[in-house]
Amino acid sequence: LGPALHALSPAHAAYLTGRSFFPHLVTAPFMQGLREAFDFAVIACVIAAVASWMRGGKYHYVEGAELSASDRELLTVPDLTSAVPAAAVTDGSAPSAPVGGPNPSGPGR
Numbered sequence: 001l002g003p004a005l006h007a008l009s010p011a012h013a014a015y016l017t018g019r020s021f022f023p024h025l026v027t028a029p030f031m032q033g034l035r036e037a038f039d040f041a042v043i044a045c046v047i048a049a050v051a052s053w054m055r056g057g058k059y060h061y062v063e064g065a066e067l068s069a070s071d072r073e074l075l076t077v078p079d080l081t082s083a084v085p086a087a088a089v090t091d092g093s094a095p096s097a098p099v100g101g102p103n104p105s106g107p108g109r
Contacts, residue, residue: 005013015021 005016008016
């Protein structure tokens with residue numbers, strides 16, 4: 001409280017620095033904040049439970065399970081090097097590496 005404490009009467013100074021003033025001062029705002037935090041947590045858990053319920057049953061991975069033809073088609077990666085003509089890849093200003101080739105600036109850059 002600094003210099004303001006010396007300007008108060010001894011009774012008021014004892015009340016402000018005692019064990020009851022500050023706890024009574026922060027109890028109501030602290031309880032309100034705590035209640036709002038728990039209300040948010042309950043609402044978030046209910047939303048998560050509903051989303052989990054709507055997702056469906058538990059997924060069970062089966063080792064070596066066969067994929068259908070449509071699933072295999074979705075997993076194939078097209079060869080992009082033959083789809084783009086060489087003239088479209090370079091404009092003559094700088095040499096280019098093939099698509100998927102080495103990165104001249106190094107890994108992760």
